[in-house]
Amino acid sequence: xxxxxxxVIAALLLSxxxxxxxxxxxxxxxxxxxxxxxxxxxxxVSIQGTTxxxxxxxxxxxxxxxxxAGTHTLVxxxxxxxxxxxxxxxxxxxxxxTAFNLSEDASALxxxxxxxxxxxxxxxxxSVGMRTETKLIETPQxxxxxxxxxLRDQQVKTLNEAVKNAVxxxxxxxxxxxxxxxxxxxxxxxxxxxxxALFPYNVQTPTYNIESIDFLRGxxxxxxxxxxxxxxxxxxxxRPLDKERYEVNATYASWNDLSLNFDATGPLSKNxxxxxxxxxxxxxxxxxxxxxxxxSIHWRHPFPISSHKKRNWFLNTITFITNKFRGSIxxxx
Numbered sequence: 001x002x003x004x005x006x007x008v009i010a011a012l013l014l015s016x017x018x019x020x021x022x023x024x025x026x027x028x029x030x031x032x033x034x035x036x037x038x039x040x041x042x043x044x045v046s047i048q049g050t051t052x053x054x055x056x057x058x059x060x061x062x063x064x065x066x067x068x069a070g071t072h073t074l075v076x077x078x079x080x081x082x083x084x085x086x087x088x089x090x091x092x093x094x095x096x097x098t099a100f101n102l103s104e105d106a107s108a109l110x111x112x113x114x115x116x117x118x119x120x121x122x123x124x125x126x127s128v129g130m131r132t133e134t135k136l137i138e139t140p141q142x143x144x145x146x147x148x149x150x151l152r153d154q155q156v157k158t159l160n161e162a163v164k165n166a167v168x169x170x171x172x173x174x175x176x177x178x179x180x181x182x183x184x185x186x187x188x189x190x191x192x193x194x195x196x197a198l199f200p201y202n203v204q205t206p207t208y209n210i211e212s213i214d215f216l217r218g219x220x221x222x223x224x225x226x227x228x229x230x231x232x233x234x235x236x237x238x239r240p241l242d243k244e245r246y247e248v249n250a251t252y253a254s255w256n257d258l259s260l261n262f263d264a265t266g267p268l269s270k271n272x273x274x275x276x277x278x279x280x281x282x283x284x285x286x287x288x289x290x291x292x293x294x295x296s297i298h299w300r301h302p303f304p305i306s307s308h309k310k311r312n313w314f315l316n317t318i319t320f321i322t323n324k325f326r327g328s329i330x331x332x333x
Contacts, residue, residue, distance in 0.1 A: 026090040028064040030098040032056050032076055040078065040102060048073040048085070067096075076100045123147045127193070128214035128234045131223070142168075142217040142231075151207060155251060157259060157283065159189070159205035159213075159235070166215045169231070174289070175202050180230025181217060188221070190234040195224045208261045208281040211238045240275035241265045257285035 032043045039060030046053030047067065056062045069092040077083040081102040090096050127133050129141035136143055146165050156162045160171040168181050176199060178188060189197050189205070199205050214234040216223075221232035244266035251259050261281030268274040 024069050024092050025066045026069055026092055027095040028067050028074065028088060028090060028098065029095055030062055030100065032060045032062065032100040032102060034081075035101055035103050040081070043076055043078040043081070043100075043102070045074065045076050048075050074098065076102065078102065081105055120149050121147065123212065126214050128216045129220065129223075131193075141220045144215045144217070146213045146215075148211050151210065151212075156207050157251075159207060159210075159233075162207060162210075162213055163233075166213075166233075168217050169215055169233070174204070174287070176205055177201070178233075180221075180228065180232075183228060183230030185228045185230060188228050188230070188232045190224055190232060192237055193224075193234060195232075205235075206281065206283070207235075208263075209237050209279040210235050212236045238263070238265075238277060238279055240277040242267050242272040242275055253285075255286040255288060257283070259283040259285070 028047075030045070032040050032045070034040055039056075039058070041056050041058045041060060043056045043060070043062075044053060045056065045062045045064065047064065050072075052064055052067060054062045054064055067090050069090050071087060071089045073085055074088050075083060075085045082105045084100050084102060086098060086100070088096055088098060123145040124136055125133055126136060126139070126143050126145050129136075129139040129143050136145070144166055146162060150156075150165060151162060154161070154165075159176065160174075163169045163171050163178060170179050171177070172179050172184065176189070176197065178185060180188060187197050191198060197205075212235075214236065215231065216234065217231035219229045221228050221230070224232055224234075245263070247263040249259075249261050251257075259281060260283075261279070263277075263279050265277035266275065268276055
């Protein structure tokens, strides 16, 4: 009986304290608008020296609950507007109403200029469909070109990775095996318009020396005697430039994929008609597949024999090492 009586007395005292605390607070309500009379949403309203604050709604109205009775400084501020303050006197159990008219502050916001550049991911000209440099929109074939910018930005290392950007073309194995519009083929590659693969079937073709890749989809691939109705891809290799440029790249990725490649080019003669370019790389990579490891060394050094503007001759040597040596020499004009 004594415990019950004690509990009742404690509850009554707590209720009395709560009522007393509530009777010592009031409410501040108001509206904030611009000098033109438009309501301003998102304006912060707070009582200086306290943690009591709120923001205006879509109609510019704010409400501050449980404000201690007494005189306070009410501050209204917002981005792009000059802050204002008011002295308000809150009476216990009463609601105090007020209003603000904020003026714009032109000096509060500095001018911000944003510059942007669009990546050159689109190439509108190709020679794979007509044997001449023709705009794709004027070529009656299904052609897609993957330019150098995509290969660089995606850090593409093999042809298997590059074909992910092509429509209707996919890699179906960890080897050089591709599907064009449902037709499987591994010998559907060309280099600079010359039909043939420079690497064996069980090796993923590296892209160290690739400038761009043309995809010719459909039976038009018979232009290159491939006999593949699905299509063919043409890899355009990097050509010598008449300006000096040196580049070295090193990457490390998952499965201990370590690669290093370099690219050097420039003129050999004063008139810049004789130029060189040496491109090479090395890669040592593991795989999520058991007992599969890839190690390769690859380089290419095209030297122009005759550098006429309309006719260039190059001697390209490509060497690839993967446990067994494989080399090839290709002449192109």
